[in-house]
Amino acid sequence: MRTLIRGLRARVERRTRAWLKRRQGPDRDPVELHRRRIYILPTRLGIAYAAMVFAMVLGGLNYNNNLGLGLAFLLVSLGLVAMHHCHGTLSGLALRLHATRSAFAGEEVRFGLLLENHSRVPRPRIEVGLDAAPAAIVDVPPVGTVPAEIAVRAERRGRVPLARFVLATRHPLGLFRAWAVVHPEYAAIAWPRPADRSLPPPAVETDTGGAQDGARGEEDFAGLKPYQAGDSLRRIAWKAYARGQGLHIKQYAGTDVVSHVFDWDSLAGLDVETRLAQLCRWVVDAHEHGEAFGLRLPGLAIEPNIGTAHLDHCLNALALYEPGAAHG
Amino acid sequence: MAERRALDLRGLDGVLLALAAAIAAHVASLPPWVTLLLVAAMTWRWTAHRRAWPLPPKWLRITIAMGAMLVVFASYRTLNGIEAGTAFLVLMAGVKLLETRVSRDLTVLVFIAYFLLYAALLRSQQLQALPYLLLGVLLATGALMRVHAGAAGESVRDVVKRTSLLMLQAAPLAIALFVLFPRLPGPFWGLQASHSARTGLNDEMTPGDVSDLSVSGDPAFRVRFDGPIPPPVHRYWRGPVLHEFDGRSWRRARGQTFPQQEVVTEGDPIDYQITLEPHDRNWILALDLPTAWPEREAFRTYDFQLLSPRPVSDVTTFRLQSHVRFRAGDSLPVSMRRKDLQLPDEGNPRAVALGRDLARRFPQDPPAIVGAMLRMFREQPYVYTLEPPKLADDAVDEFLFETRRGFCEHYASAFTFVMRAAGIPARVVTGYQGGELNPLRGYLLVRQSDAHAWSEVWIDGRGWIRVDPTVAVAPDRIERGLIASLPENEPVPGRLRRDSEAWLQVTLAWDAANDFWNERVVRFNAAGQLQLLERLGVDEPDWRTLGLGLTASLAAFFVAISVFLAWKYRRPPKDWPARLHLEVARRLRRRGLEPEPAEGPVAFLDRAAQACPDLARDLAEIRDVYAALRYGPLPTETDLRRLKHLVNRLRT
Numbered sequence: 001m002r003t004l005i006r007g008l009r010a011r012v013e014r015r016t017r018a019w020l021k022r023r024q025g026p027d028r029d030p031v032e033l034h035r036r037r038i039y040i041l042p043t044r045l046g047i048a049y050a051a052m053v054f055a056m057v058l059g060g061l062n063y064n065n066n067l068g069l070g071l072a073f074l075l076v077s078l079g080l081v082a083m084h085h086c087h088g089t090l091s092g093l094a095l096r097l098h099a100t101r102s103a104f105a106g107e108e109v110r111f112g113l114l115l116e117n118h119s120r121v122p123r124p125r126i127e128v129g130l131d132a133a134p135a136a137i138v139d140v141p142p143v144g145t146v147p148a149e150i151a152v153r154a155e156r157r158g159r160v161p162l163a164r165f166v167l168a169t170r171h172p173l174g175l176f177r178a179w180a181v182v183h184p185e186y187a188a189i190a191w192p193r194p195a196d197r198s199l200p201p202p203a204v205e206t207d208t209g210g211a212q213d214g215a216r217g218e219e220d221f222a223g224l225k226p227y228q229a230g231d232s233l234r235r236i237a238w239k240a241y242a243r244g245q246g247l248h249i250k251q252y253a254g255t256d257v258v259s260h261v262f263d264w265d266s267l268a269g270l271d272v273e274t275r276l277a278q279l280c281r282w283v284v285d286a287h288e289h290g291e292a293f294g295l296r297l298p299g300l301a302i303e304p305n306i307g308t309a310h311l312d313h314c315l316n317a318l319a320l321y322e323p324g325a326a327h328g
Numbered sequence: 329m330a331e332r333r334a335l336d337l338r339g340l341d342g343v344l345l346a347l348a349a350a351i352a353a354h355v356a357s358l359p360p361w362v363t364l365l366l367v368a369a370m371t372w373r374w375t376a377h378r379r380a381w382p383l384p385p386k387w388l389r390i391t392i393a394m395g396a397m398l399v400v401f402a403s404y405r406t407l408n409g410i411e412a413g414t415a416f417l418v419l420m421a422g423v424k425l426l427e428t429r430v431s432r433d434l435t436v437l438v439f440i441a442y443f444l445l446y447a448a449l450l451r452s453q454q455l456q457a458l459p460y461l462l463l464g465v466l467l468a469t470g471a472l473m474r475v476h477a478g479a480a481g482e483s484v485r486d487v488v489k490r491t492s493l494l495m496l497q498a499a500p501l502a503i504a505l506f507v508l509f510p511r512l513p514g515p516f517w518g519l520q521a522s523h524s525a526r527t528g529l530n531d532e533m534t535p536g537d538v539s540d541l542s543v544s545g546d547p548a549f550r551v552r553f554d555g556p557i558p559p560p561v562h563r564y565w566r567g568p569v570l571h572e573f574d575g576r577s578w579r580r581a582r583g584q585t586f587p588q589q590e591v592v593t594e595g596d597p598i599d600y601q602i603t604l605e606p607h608d609r610n611w612i613l614a615l616d617l618p619t620a621w622p623e624r625e626a627f628r629t630y631d632f633q634l635l636s637p638r639p640v641s642d643v644t645t646f647r648l649q650s651h652v653r654f655r656a657g658d659s660l661p662v663s664m665r666r667k668d669l670q671l672p673d674e675g676n677p678r679a680v681a682l683g684r685d686l687a688r689r690f691p692q693d694p695p696a697i698v699g700a701m702l703r704m705f706r707e708q709p710y711v712y713t714l715e716p717p718k719l720a721d722d723a724v725d726e727f728l729f730e731t732r733r734g735f736c737e738h739y740a741s742a743f744t745f746v747m748r749a750a751g752i753p754a755r756v757v758t759g760y761q762g763g764e765l766n767p768l769r770g771y772l773l774v775r776q777s778d779a780h781a782w783s784e785v786w787i788d789g790r791g792w793i794r795v796d797p798t799v800a801v802a803p804d805r806i807e808r809g810l811i812a813s814l815p816e817n818e819p820v821p822g823r824l825r826r827d828s829e830a831w832l833q834v835t836l837a838w839d840a841a842n843d844f845w846n847e848r849v850v851r852f853n854a855a856g857q858l859q860l861l862e863r864l865g866v867d868e869p870d871w872r873t874l875g876l877g878l879t880a881s882l883a884a885f886f887v888a889i890s891v892f893l894a895w896k897y898r899r900p901p902k903d904w905p906a907r908l909h910l911e912v913a914r915r916l917r918r919r920g921l922e923p924e925p926a927e928g929p930v931a932f933l934d935r936a937a938q939a940c941p942d943l944a945r946d947l948a949e950i951r952d953v954y955a956a957l958r959y960g961p962l963p964t965e966t967d968l969r970r971l972k973h974l975v976n977r978l979r980t
Contacts, residue, residue: 045435052439056446061512064642066852067449067457073505074465075442077498081889085494088893119897125478139478143900172490173469174435174476 017164017181026183030096030116033167033180038090040083046175049079079175086176089123089169093140098147100188102315104280108151109160109188115167116145127168132179134168154190157276157319162186191315194284195277201285202266224248230307232290259304260286261294272323280318287311297321338478340377340428342471342487343437344370347421349467350441353448353460354414359403362415365396369422384426393423414447434475441468453643455845466491497889504881508874511854529611529758529779531568534577535716535723535738545835547605548760548779549613550843551772554599558615560762562652564782564794565613565774567759569631571667573748575675576723578741578756586630586664589657589791593619598652603645603846610635612646613759613774616794617656620649630664631755632656632792643850657791660753668753668786676724676745683749694752694787698795701746705739705800708732712802736805739797740781753786757794761805768840780805904968905957908975912950915980916940930955943978950974 024037042050053075060069094116101110117123117140127134128148140146154160168179224237227247235249262282267275279295286293287306294304295314300321302314347370355363376383384392396419404412421440428434445464449457470491477487549565570578598615612618612626614634621627625646626634634648671680690696711733719726724745727738734742740756747754761780763772782796798805848856861869861877902910909929913922916936923932933951937944953971957963 045432048436048439052442056443057509059446059450063450064511064853065450065453066506066850067453067461068446069509070502070506070849071442071446071449071461071465073509074461074495074498074502076505077501077885078465078469078494080501080885081494081498084886084889084893088897091893092897118899120900121897125476137478170476172477172494173472174431 020181021183030094031182032094033090035091038087038178038180040087040176040178043177049175082173083176085172086178089171090178090180097186102189105154105157105190105193109154109190111150111162111186113148114145115140115148125169125171130165157190157192159187160190189316189319191319192276192280194281199278201282223251225251230309234290259292263296264298276318283314339434339474342474343434346441346468346471349464350444358415362418366418366422369425373425389426410447410450417443431475438468438472453850455842501885508877510871510874529567532577532579533570533737533758535741546776548774548776549602549604552601563763564616565760566616567611567613569633570756575672587661588630592655593651594653597649599649601645601647604640606641608639608641610639612636614648615650617654618648619651643846655791660786665753668755669748671748676722678729679724679745680749683746687750697750702800705797710801736798737781740783743797744783747785755784757782757784766836766840769843773839905954908971911975915978918980
């Protein structure tokens with residue numbers, strides 16, 4: 001019986017969701033929540049409030065007590081005013097995607113949203129979440145913006161779409177919940193989950209230094225260079241930092257440039273996902289050790305380099321690799 | 329953990345305040361232990377919240393809840409009815425406080441506060457209840473907002489302001505609902521009579537009692553006369569008639585009924601409308617003697633009391649007719665004569681002797697006996713006082729022959745006693761005497777302090793005759809009221825003292841406001857609704873008119889609040905430079921130029937100047953003035969005017 005009800009509920013919910021999506025159509029960034037797409041229902045507290053007020057009206061009519069009736073009608077009216085305020089808090093709110101944060105498969109990718117309030121009235125207690133249960137509650141200041149984040153668990157590598165999320169509010173009295181469903185076309189990238197450290201990285205190609213900055217190497221200390229975003233944290237000259245000279249990285253000179261090239265073909269005989277996972281492991285480890293690395297995939301070659309931008313480039317290539325395209 | 333609890337219980341202080349306000353109206357009528365328990369629970373919860381103490385375990389909470397329910401049931405014998413229900417609610421609030429962890433629990437407490445407010449209004453609908461109601465709703469709703477507003481609810485001032493605004497926005501619809509919501513002609517389930525003691529006349533008189541009532545300035549009832557207001561000497565308002573005397577107290581003739589006696593009226597009838605304050609008794613204080621009354625709302629007893637079939641527990645109005653000149657009764661039935669001659673078997677021997685002596689001196693001449701008794705009061709040193717000495721066993725004897733100081737009921741009691749001893753059927757009538765005209769709204773106000781007692785004696789051929797022995801002692805009591813009738817050196821209770829004319833005006837205005845409130849709000853009913861609609865110009869209004877009006881006001885409310893909110897949440901207008909830039913862009917569209925999404929005004933105007941050489945000079949100036957207005961150190965009004973001029977001049 002209970003499973004039947006649950007099944008029925010799930011079906012109704014699926015239908016409603018599909019209908020809602022058809023009704024609204026897809027949303028294009030930036031989204032402004034027009035009042036016609038905001039839904040509102042009493043919360044459980046709101047229903048309890050209604051029952052209480054109903055009892056008060058009945059009692060007032062029965063006892064012919066006008067002051068009691070007056071209180072009941074004031075509460076009825078307050079409830080309705082609160083309903084409109086609840087609706088108004090959400091209506092006209094705008095939002096845009098301002099950043100996505102990638103993650104490995106099995107972890108959560110994050111969508112950074114920016115909620116914008118064009119009006120001079122604050123919009124407090126906006127709940128942001130994938131579902132009815134809010135992931136975050138933010139207060140949007142008047143004529144201002146506030147960031148909010150939605151996390152989506154990435155089951156496998158590739159593009160993770162944010163197909164649907166909900167903005168809601170129970171402001172001001174908690175008696176009503178107004179909500180709006182957004183169907184954006186946002187997507188974040190989930191990288192392959194790195195394999196275990198069982199397979200050692202392939203032998204280092206030592207003499208690819210020509211492709212790089214000649215002054216770089218691993219052997220001899222050659223001086224300090226100001227830190228730039230993307231430089232390996234392992235090379236930061238902490239002593240210099242402690243002396244108050246700011247963030248610098250140590251530079252080394254020498255011919256022995258460590259530079260890996262991780263090649264798809266070196267992993268022959270394994271299936272696609274295992275190969276990608278292994279490549280991912282090597283890439284991540286090489287970056288962590290501050291080593292330069294390149295990547296070869298069928299139909300794609302990334303020259304060895306260092307830095308987080310390079311790392312992201314390589315990881316994204318692994319994430320979005322499509323075997324059919326490579327072989328065809 | 330402590331931090332989370334603090335976060336979850338945001339607004340606890342507001343909820344406690346709302347509860348305290350809601351319970352304030354009940355403190356006087358609740359058993360003290362109930363109030364004490366709630367105060368203890370509130371104090372404990374607050375301290376536990378500050379100190380992060382753990383809450384009591386579940387079994388303890390359940391035990392306390394069950395215990396509270398049992399105790400309430402044991403002391404009230406019911407959980408139904410206003411008193412028991414209130415006590416139960418208050419205790420439940422206390423128990424709920426013990427388990428309050430999350431915002432939902434706080435919301436339940438706020439709902440209890442609303443209900444306690446409601447119960448307070450069921451108990452009393454006086455004018456003072458209105459500000460209390462508004463304040464209570466403000467506090468409870470503010471508490472609700474504080475619980476649900478998150479960080480926005482942190483500033484108390486802000487919450488109070490926003491709650492008041494919500495209430496202001498709610499007021500018009502609330503008033504429309506109040507006026508238009510159809511009222512029932514009568515209750516649809518039984519009324520639970522209130523057991524609370526209210527001031528008013530008792531159905532028993534022990535000399536010494538009425539003087540407690542006399543110091544109360546509360547209104548007893550208000551009367552509107554259709555014609556002229558009868559003079560003070562005729563303003564006797566008839567209450568319970570007392571027949572049985574046990575030596576100390578006079579009582580009604582309970583369980584006995586006697587045949588109705590015929591009343592022959594003389595003179596013009598007096599038509600009036602009397603509005604009683606609730607006193608939880610059946611008597612309607614009609615002007616002596618009621619001769620016409622609404623058959624279904626009242627009836628007249630054999631001793632000419634007008635009674636309501638139900639206790640008057642709300643402000644109630646009756647339309648009545650009385651005659652002040654009448655002959656009450658042709659002949660006295662034997663059973664009634666026996667009743668009104670009854671005296672206790674022993675006690676008060678000197679008063680009995682006095683009666684017998686009078687009967688001997690004036691055989692078969694009751695009027696002479698009455699006159700002799702009144703003369704005795706007038707000529708001997710009797711004193712009219714609000715603070716009579718306490719009387720011992722033979723109260724009548726002691727009063728008549730020793731203390732000689734008394735209030736109206738001492739005189740009425742002694743007079744009636746002596747009349748019976750002299751063989752004249754006599755009874756005590758209690759009620760009110762007098763009344764004060766309120767010129768502001770043209771009604772006569774009768775206060776509790778106007779309570780009075782007098783006698784009626786039976787004289788063959790003349791029927792029941794009213795004799796007010798107090799008049800013999802203090803003639804001013806009737807003409808000028810109680811205070812004026814007191815001898816100069818007699819103490820006047822503080823509440824009755826009126827020292828200035830200004831204060832008198834204030835009390836009159838206050839009472840007029842109360843009268844308005846009773847007429848227009850408390851007693852507003854189905855008939856009042858239709859009358860109001862008629863006055864608003866609706867022809868033959870009925871319940872359909874009410875329904876239509878309700879629908880219309882709801883629709884108007886929805887439109888008004890939607891428009892208001894749309895206005896409130898509107899985008900602020902763009903500033904002038906931005907608007908002018910948009911205007912330039914609109915004009916340049918005719919030349920096929922449009923700003924790119926990432927192109928700022930300056931860059932766009934540069935590009936436009938290159939594309940349209942004929943406008944290049946103007947566009948360059950627009951760009952410079954715009955930049956000066958936007959980013960310059962000292963944007964001036966002249967710059968803005970120049971920009972407006974340039975933009976308007978732009979021909980594309």
